[in-house]
Amino acid sequence: MATPATILDGAALARSIRADVAAKIKSIQAAHPKFQPQLTIVQAGKRQDSSTYVRMKAKAADEVGITFKHVHLPTEATVEDVIKVVYELNENDDVSGILVQLPLGDHVGPEGEHLVTEAVSPQKDVDGFHPYNVGHLASRAADPLFIPCTAAAVMHILDSTNIPLAGAHAVVLGRSDIVGNPVAYLLKSRDATVTQCHSRSRNVEELVKIADIVVSAVGKPEFVKGSWLKPGAVVIDVGINFVPDSTKKSGQRLAGDVEFSTASAVASKITPVPGGVGPLTVAMLMANTLQSAERLWNKTHKSW
Amino acid sequence: MATPATILDGAALARSIRADVAAKIKSIQAAHPKFQPQLTIVQAGKRQDSSTYVRMKAKAADEVGITFKHVHLPTEATVEDVIKVVYELNENDDVSGILVQLPLGDHVGPEGEHLVTEAVSPQKDVDGFHPYNVGHLASRAADPLFIPCTAAAVMHILDSTNIPLAGAHAVVLGRSDIVGNPVAYLLKSRDATVTQCHSRSRNVEELVKIADIVVSAVGKPEFVKGSWLKPGAVVIDVGINFVPDSTKKSGQRLAGDVEFSTASAVASKITPVPGGVGPLTVAMLMANTLQSAERLWNKTHKSW
Numbered sequence: 271m272a273t274p275a276t277i278l279d280g281a282a283l284a285r286s287i288r289a290d291v292a293a294k295i296k297s298i299q300a301a302h303p304k305f306q307p308q309l310t311i312v313q314a315g316k317r318q319d320s321s322t323y324v325r326m327k328a329k330a331a332d333e334v335g336i337t338f339k340h341v342h343l344p345t346e347a348t349v350e351d352v353i354k355v356v357y358e359l360n361e362n363d364d365v366s367g368i369l370v371q372l373p374l375g376d377h378v379g380p381e382g383e384h385l386v387t388e389a390v391s392p393q394k395d396v397d398g399f400h401p402y403n404v405g406h407l408a409s410r411a412a413d414p415l416f417i418p419c420t421a422a423a424v425m426h427i428l429d430s431t432n433i434p435l436a437g438a439h440a441v442v443l444g445r446s447d448i449v450g451n452p453v454a455y456l457l458k459s460r461d462a463t464v465t466q467c468h469s470r471s472r473n474v475e476e477l478v479k480i481a482d483i484v485v486s487a488v489g490k491p492e493f494v495k496g497s498w499l500k501p502g503a504v505v506i507d508v509g510i511n512f513v514p515d516s517t518k519k520s521g522q523r524l525a526g527d528v529e530f531s532t533a534s535a536v537a538s539k540i541t542p543v544p545g546g547v548g549p550l551t552v553a554m555l556m557a558n559t560l561q562s563a564e565r566l567w568n569k570t571h572k573s574w
Numbered sequence: 575m576a577t578p579a580t581i582l583d584g585a586a587l588a589r590s591i592r593a594d595v596a597a598k599i600k601s602i603q604a605a606h607p608k609f610q611p612q613l614t615i616v617q618a619g620k621r622q623d624s625s626t627y628v629r630m631k632a633k634a635a636d637e638v639g640i641t642f643k644h645v646h647l648p649t650e651a652t653v654e655d656v657i658k659v660v661y662e663l664n665e666n667d668d669v670s671g672i673l674v675q676l677p678l679g680d681h682v683g684p685e686g687e688h689l690v691t692e693a694v695s696p697q698k699d700v701d702g703f704h705p706y707n708v709g710h711l712a713s714r715a716a717d718p719l720f721i722p723c724t725a726a727a728v729m730h731i732l733d734s735t736n737i738p739l740a741g742a743h744a745v746v747l748g749r750s751d752i753v754g755n756p757v758a759y760l761l762k763s764r765d766a767t768v769t770q771c772h773s774r775s776r777n778v779e780e781l782v783k784i785a786d787i788v789v790s791a792v793g794k795p796e797f798v799k800g801s802w803l804k805p806g807a808v809v810i811d812v813g814i815n816f817v818p819d820s821t822k823k824s825g826q827r828l829a830g831d832v833e834f835s836t837a838s839a840v841a842s843k844i845t846p847v848p849g850g851v852g853p854l855t856v857a858m859l860m861a862n863t864l865q866s867a868e869r870l871w872n873k874t875h876k877s878w
Binding site: 400401402403404405406407408409410436437439445446447451455458461463464465466467468470471472473476477 | 704705706707708709710711712713714740741743749750751755759762765767768769770771772774775776777781784
């Protein structure tokens with residue numbers, strides 16, 4: 271009889287990171303009272319999901335002692351409007367981190383969003399999405415100024431399990447710039463053998479079967495079944511999917527990419543959804559903002 | 575009895591690319607006599623291998639009608655010296671492509687070489703090594719201004735075979751920034767499922783066994799054996815290794831990463847060493863330089 275998997279508690283890890291960030295800020299401020307990390311989010315329009323994310327980030331910033339600013343532009347804001355704001359923030363020494371909440375309005379499109387992403391100074395790119403930072407992440411040394419928050423969250427959870435990454439075979443499902451790609455690059459830089467699968471892959475099940483570590487970020491509810499897993503595999507589920515559920519008042523429930531009931535009987539460790547990767551992502555944004563504030567402070571205060 | 579593999583003739587493909595580049599330059603010049611691509615290589619010191627590479631590139635440039643300039647600095651050139659030259663070339667409208675021949679002197683080191691690489695304008699980075707271009711290559715869209723030449727050569731050979739990349743399982747051996755990483759990212763962007771192995775990987779043989787496409791860039795002579803391959807696999811050998819051979823006047827012979835004698839009996843298509851990827855790399859540099867010249871010309875000549 272297999273032992274049920276250890277459930278990896280992302281919320282607890284997130285609390286610990288937030289506490290660390292808060293303590294570090296206080297300790298630096300004790301010596302340097304003017305040290306004050308600041309995160310500015312630029313949002314255009316009033317998409318409900320975007321506003322929810324912005325609120326979550328504001329709350330976390332407040333909790334750890336990071337000043338939070340919200341530049342709220344109208345839905346009609348053009349690419350030029352957003353870039354103008356970003357340039358001002360790049361030049362503003364009070365700002366440690368800049369995050370443009372995507373998507374922007376429909377009139378902006380992916381091309382415009384790329385322009386905006388590239389307008390953010392790589393030095394303040396706490397999302398880690400600027401091509402300069404992506405290039406460093408994807409290189410042999412994998413040493414960017416910032417690691418994208420969700421990918422950093424995945425790596426932090428894996429590290430919390432103490433499983434050796436070097437030589438392990440990791441199968442990453444998904445190739446998004448937010449999760450799949452950076453996770454694959456980070457695992458490779460930590461000496462894992464990495465197989466990356468995506469919507470056009472064949473034999474995904476056979477490949478997952480040989481993985482010591484499975485990271486899924488494909489956005490397909492309960493796609494990965496317990497029967498696909500090698501016994502003892504470590505499973506990180508980045509999926510956030512809403513599926514119809516008539517037993518819920520809202521008519522839907524949250525499901526990951528992994529069929530938890532069957533997977534947790536085969537895996538050795540597994541993240542739940544919700545309560546796994548999700549809570550850690552915002553905590554990682556706080557860590558990135560602190561890291562940026564320290565780096566910028568060191569640049570301007572030689573007597574640090 | 576297995577049919578022996580088709581041997582993929584990199585030299586012939588290289589001739590064809592050089593001819594295409596030469597014809598395109600002539601055709602543009604017929605309409606725009608002032609159009610003149612120019613490649614400048616910055617070299618410091620007199621390493622024999624570097625000088626050989628520079629000569630090969632000069633010869634290819636001459637053959638296709640690209641102006642070739644060689645900025646030859648003394649071995650002692652500092653990072654600042656090299657960067658000063660690079661900045662001048664960035665600003666010089668006659669220069670379409672800039673390539674800093676690595677390695678620089680021992681006193682420069684990897685950190686200094688990174689600074690030099692990042693000093694090259696991404697717009698003239700015909701090597702494709704600037705983090706900005708690497709970041710675009712490693713992103714979902716995989717659309718950099720320049721693709722690193724050896725990786726472009728590998729993709730060109732694969733395309734010449736007409737084997738479908740989408741859904742194929744490609745195993746890439748190696749994770750260098752020059753070959754392994756960009757090839758893995760390009761194959762992924764072409765919808766292959768990609769497994770990347772390296773010196774810390776376990777079970778390399780078992781992973782190679784399930785690959786439809788094997789690209790090896792590890793620098794270990796005759797590392798991949800025919801018995802490792804799935805029958806019918808396509809094998810691209812990027813290795814250039816010198817091994818002792820008392821029957822040769824030089825006392826050594828050139829060997830790839832793949833044991834050709836056994837692999838060619840199992841693979842459906844295979845590149846030889848020499849005569850496979852090698853000759854194509856320089857041809858790709860010419861194609862990158864032409865592409866850059868066209869892009870820069872289009873920017874300054876609106877009536878194009």
